[in-house]
Structures are given as C-alpha cells and as structure tokens.
Amino acid sequence: MTDHQHTSPVSQATTRYAGEELPFSERDSAHIPGHWLLARLGKRVLRPGGRELTRQMLSHAGIEGHKVVEFAPGLGSTAKEILQHTPASYVGVDEDRKAAAIVDNIVAGTGHAVTAKAQETGLPDDSADVVVGEAMLTMQSDKGKQSIIAEAARLLRPGGRYAIHELGLEPDNLDDETKTLIRKSLARAIKVNARPLTAAEWKALLESEGFEVDWIGSAPMALLDIRRNVADEGIVGVLRILRNLIRDKQARERVMTMKRAFTQYRQHMNGIAVVAHKR
Numbered sequence: 415m416t417d418h419q420h421t422s423p424v425s426q427a428t429t430r431y432a433g434e435e436l437p438f439s440e441r442d443s444a445h446i447p448g449h450w451l452l453a454r455l456g457k458r459v460l461r462p463g464g465r466e467l468t469r470q471m472l473s474h475a476g477i478e479g480h481k482v483v484e485f486a487p488g489l490g491s492t493a494k495e496i497l498q499h500t501p502a503s504y505v506g507v508d509e510d511r512k513a514a515a516i517v518d519n520i521v522a523g524t525g526h527a528v529t530a531k532a533q534e535t536g537l538p539d540d541s542a543d544v545v546v547g548e549a550m551l552t553m554q555s556d557k558g559k560q561s562i563i564a565e566a567a568r569l570l571r572p573g574g575r576y577a578i579h580e581l582g583l584e585p586d587n588l589d590d591e592t593k594t595l596i597r598k599s600l601a602r603a604i605k606v607n608a609r610p611l612t613a614a615e616w617k618a619l620l621e622s623e624g625f626e627v628d629w630i631g632s633a634p635m636a637l638l639d640i641r642r643n644v645a646d647e648g649i650v651g652v653l654r655i656l657r658n659l660i661r662d663k664q665a666r667e668r669v670m671t672m673k674r675a676f677t678q679y680r681q682h683m684n685g686i687a688v689v690a691h692k693r
C-alpha cells in the first residue's frame with residue numbers, strides 16, 4: 415500500500431503536479447501546513463498579495479538579461495513569471511525536495527532548482543543580480559528572517575536587487591497586543607508560525623542587512639477571496655479547488671478556519687512587496 419492510500423480523497427485526486435509528487439501528499443488535511451493544503455486542493459498562487467502584486471514586484475526588480483535566484487519557489491508559479499522576463503539564468507532554492515523537483519522541470523532550459531534552505535543555499539558569493547523570495551520570510555522568527563536576508567545579501571553583487579512579497583501588518587503603529595493576537599490566530603489556522611511585520615518593520619529589517627529600499631507595493635490580504643482566486647487561478651482552477659473542497663470535509667473545515675482568521679484581522683493585514691538593492 416502506498417502512502418497515498420492512507421490519505422483523504424482530495425489528496426488522491428491531486429497529489430501530482432508538473433510530473434512530480436506534491437509535498438506533504440501523505441499528511442491528512444487536518445494537520446498539513448496551510449499552504450500545502452491549499453496546493454493539494456489545486457491552488458497554485460500561495461502568497462498573500464496574489465499574482466498581480468507579484469507582477470508589479472517583478473516589473474520593479476529588473477530581471478531581463480540578469481542572473482536570478484528564487485528562494486522558496488514552491489510550485490513554481492513565480493518561476494514561470496520570471497522566465498517570461500527572460501533572465502540570463504534562474505536558480506530555485508527550495509528546502510522541500512519535491513518542490514525543487516517540480517520547479518526543476520518547469521525551468522528546464524533556462525535554469526535549475528536545488529534542494530537547500532534559503533539560510534544556507536551553498537551558492538557562490540556575488541553570483542546573482544536579482545534574488546526573489548515570496549511567502550517564506552513571514553514564517554520565520556526574527557533571527558530566521560535576518561539570516562535569510564543576509565544570505566540574499568551574500569549572493570547578490572553590489573547594486574543587485576532583492577524582491578520580497580510577504581504578509582504585512584498595518585498601520586505601522588499597530589499595538590503589540592493586536593500583533594500577538596494575529597500571530598496566534600494565524601498559527602492556529604495555518605499550522606505554521608507566521609510572524610507578519612509592518613511596512614516600517616520590513617524596511618528596517620532589510621536596511622539592517624545592508625539593503626536600501628527602492629519600491630514598496632501592497633494589496634489586500636485576499637488569499638481565500640473568490641474574486642482574487644478567479645484572478646489568480648482562473649475559472650477552471652477555482653472549479654477544481656471547489657470540487658476538491660466538496661470531497662474533503664477536513665479540508666473544508668481547515669479552509670473555513672483560515673478564512674475566518676484572515677477575515678477577522680482583514681483591516682490589519684495585507685500583502686506587501688518590497689524591492690531593495692544591496693548598497
């Protein structure tokens with residue numbers, strides 16, 4: 415018996431993508447990290463500001479003809495967008511072996527993907543013109559965030575650009591008590607310790623590791639809104655997600671809990687993207 419046969423119907427329906435097995439295929443819907451649950455349901459855009467904010471960010475990152483490293487490419491949806499900007503080369507760095515294999519297939523011809531942590535990529539100093547990372551710093555502690563940003567700085571040549579797209583908090587003077595409530599609610603819902611920051615905090619963090627911020631964009635945190643999903647996944651993609659949700663009660667309950675957490679703190683959360691250059 416394979417691992418798949420122990421899992422719920424939805425995971426049997428969508429355990430493969432781009433010729434590879436999806437990460438966490440064997441975990442049940444009640445315990446899987448939120449982003450992999452959504453991926454298993456058929457969602458491909460797994461970042462808070464959606465595809466449109468990604469596109470704005472990439473247009474400010476100056477990719478054409480440059481060497482790009484992407485941290486945590488996940489299912490390779492941004493990797494595809496990056497390729498459309500015709501980079502000189504592309505290297506994806508994902509800590510999950512299955513995700514790296516999916517991305518490796520997607521970028522074949524222009525680049526490749528490696529299995530490694532963004533904190534310690536093993537790539538050479540000054541080997542990139544642009545580093546891109548989405549929906550991966552938020553789930554780190556302050557120290558973890560710092561070490562990933564320091565690794566981006568090590569990989570980039572002076573003047574090279576670092577583009578991030580993460581979960582933001584607003585306003586900049588949001589009180590600590592509300593921040594803690596948001597973190598606890600997110601941890602319960604997505605089963606990952608998410609620690610979003612305000613725009614001022616993201617900026618200060620990047621500056622502390624030797625970057626200068628050139629552009630900041632934002633979009634509502636609408637990861638589970640129907641209109642955002644039609645824009646990000648297309649009508650066929652949304653129908654696939656809904657069909658999978660109907661078949662999996664545990665997944666439905668998880669998604670409703672996530673949606674409640676996102677809605678409750680909607681006015682204080684956003685998707686934030688920043689492009690900064692290495693001084």
Ligand SMILES: C[S@@+](CC[C@H](N)C(=O)[O-])C[C@H]1O[C@@H](n2cnc3c(N)ncnc32)[C@H](O)[C@@H]1O
Nearest residue numbers: 449460461486488508509510513531532548549
């Ligand atoms: C929420 S998804 C983000 C995927 C993609 N960037 C997107 O926006 O759709 C998380 C992905 O980040 C990867 N990841 C998380 N932390 C990482 C780290 N420290 N180093 C490398 N990959 C990481 C996971 O393996 C997974 O593929």
